[in-house]
Amino acid sequence: MPRASRVEEEIRESFPSVNIKLIQSSGGDFRVIVDEKTIYDKKETETFPRIFEISKIIEEL
Numbered sequence: 001m002p003r004a005s006r007v008e009e010e011i012r013e014s015f016p017s018v019n020i021k022l023i024q025s026s027g028g029d030f031r032v033i034v035d036e037k038t039i040y041d042k043k044e045t046e047t048f049p050r051i052f053e054i055s056k057i058i059e060e061l
Helices: 002-014 053-059
Strands: 031-034 037-041
Touching: 002 053, 031 053, 037 053
Parallel strands: none
Antiparallel strands: 031 037
């Protein structure tokens, strides 16, 4: 989960008080859910998020 860990670190840097839970899975599943709403789903985009892409999405919420 090195790429997921990178995204976790990025989010923690931008939002220090956030509660993050990584759940290991198989098949390339990668989703980011904020307040029960999926804000990023790798199955839809077919790519892993770019650096700081998730933080930017969260800031726009």
